[in-house]
Amino acid sequence: MIVKKFLKWFDTATVTQRCNATSALARAYAQGRIPAEEGPGVEAALSLIVDDPSPKVRLALAEGLAGAEHAPRSVILKLAEDQFEVAARIIALSPVLSDNDLIEIIANGRMLFQQFVACRSSLSIQVSAALAEVGSRDAVADLMDNVHAPIARISLRRIAERFGDDPELRSRLFERGDLPCDVRQALVERLGAALAGSELVRFAIGGNRSRKITDEACVNATLTLADVVAAEEIPALVEHLRMSGRLTPAFLMHTLCSGNVDFFAAAVVALSGMGDSRVRGILNDGREAAIRALYRSIGLDRDLAPVFVTATLMWRAASRRQAGIDVGSVTRELMRQYASESGQAPAVAELLRLVETLHLNWHRKSSRDYAHALAMEPAAAAA
Template sequence: MIVRNFLSWAQTANAAQRAEGAGALARAYLYSDLQTSERRAAEIALMSLLDDPSPLVRRALSDNFASAVDAPHALVSALASDQSDVATPVLSRSPLLTEAELIDCAAIGDPFAQSAIALRARVPAGVCAALAEIGAREAAISLAVNPGADLQEFSMRRMIERFGEDGEMREALLSRPWLPATVRNDLVNATAAALSAFVIDAGWLTNERAERLSREERDKANVIIVSETAEQDGRHGVRELVVHLRASRQLTASLVLRALLSGNRDLFEAALVELSGLREDKVAGLLRDFRGAGFAALYHRAGLPEKFLPAFRAALEAQREYGDVHGGEARLSLVMIERVLTACEEMNGGELDRLMALLRRFEMEAALEEARSEAARLTAEAQAPSVASPASHVVIDTAPIIDMAAFEAELMQVAA
């Protein structure tokens, strides 16, 4: 009888009154001790309100049933398929919606509805994959910043493919606590491409200069990624990254040489394994005698440039002599570069001019980095108090996985 009276009253009430009444009926359904017949009648009345022309009424239902575990499933499903301002409460919170329903709602929803799904407390991998494939930019960013999203590597890479030129999208992914090495590499490439396009369109750099600078900055970032991957995931992680670099045509001789001259041997070994097809132990054995014919045969089998062989041998010799000159920091070593330059100059009859030009660029970069580091150290010493407090010895590492800001600043500095 109460429900019949409610429906009769709803015929003449205005939208605001109907919305208030819909909320009251929803709360009565959820929290009152209704008889079975009354509960069924209330459910019918609630379902009939789905046809109400005012979104205020349907939004009142959505707000009240959004988190309910004992709401009518059909009612929640209907609300989830309504216009976005009605659907977002249930899309963002309802425990009744299945993974298949969420994927379906993502497919037909606008950016607001998709973002509501992306920001759920827990987003299954299948829903993440669907949003990565068809979601709007706003939904992809929401998904990236949500720690409850089971965002798999292939989904993140698809998001970069679709929205990599968007800085906010890249920042959102970088904010995640753990990123696979391949995703970090894709982010570097997307950043470099976006910045290169910007400086070229602005007329600050020629296409050729922007491309070379972009390539060198990508290589620099990739050496950092390899170093961190080796620490976190060991040789297996480095091998997976090298496979990705090869597939994306980034596994170049200049990248491998840069890694060696930065004190990182892991990339060189993994590259030789990947390019030659030999076992890791076989490659490691041939590398131990890098002056011998066996190493030369391995090098040629890997398809690396023949003219670069003297530089690689000199780099391996310098690495054996100097070891880790930067204490684990992945940047070029000036002393190692100078050693390689000397060795190559002694045998250069003109055929190594291209290699020498590359080494000179490495030398310039390393010298500049050392000058900056020394200037920063001297400035810090000059500004430091004469008596250091105990707290001054505490070092807090807050550096990001990849310093994208420094990456951008260097590119812009060259363009200035």
């Protein structure tokens, strides 16, 4: 009876009166202050109010029901399809909306509505995946800013594929500790390409030189990444580098001379097609001829393979002696062994120039570290 009188009055009330009445009714319903016997009637009234011609009235209804877990689903879905101001509260806050509802909102492609979804206080991994797949740039940015949103590694990969050239989103991806290592390396490449194509960079240091510098920076960043990558991520990073043509003899020599044996072995496994245990067995215990054959199987030519064999045997001997060995020791010995050879093949000469560069870089770093240590000694003594 009360609801019936309310609806009769509602038909003739002004917009302001309808707004105030709707707000009071919706809040009373949301807070559970409606008697049980009046519940069906109130829900019927809410279903009528959702079709009110005034957006102010519908906004009052959305504000009142946005946080209600028991709000009528039909009313909530209707409000979620309304104009921007009305739908915002419902999409961002309503617990009535299911994952399927949210995914459908995302798929409809309205950018602001996608952003409302991305900012919800709780999101499932499936909804995050939908945003990563088809969400707008701003919606994906909001998703990554949402500390309550779980994002699967495959979704991070998809975000990198779609927005890796966007400086802001690329930076946010780099900041994530859960970013897959191969994705991080791919972003390094895209960053390098962006720098090389920058008008400012090309003007400052020249087009050809800028390309060379950025290429070297990408290689160094990838080598650093290979040094710190978690063991379980090594195969994925290796495969990514193989597919992108980055597992060059120079890159392999970098990793071998640096003593990154696990990564080097994984790279040889990927390039040779042999099993991991077989490759590691040859590297650890195989005869020189077996090591040379292994390196020939990964595409190293007859001239380059002996250089890799020599470096491998150095690391093996040092590990068995449990002696200290570092980049400087390996590069110095390699240069010594091949310095006296004349008529070297161009590929070997180029590889040895790389070895010399590695040695010089190691020497500069060692000198800096020693200088820093000396500089700290007086302070330590004074303390």
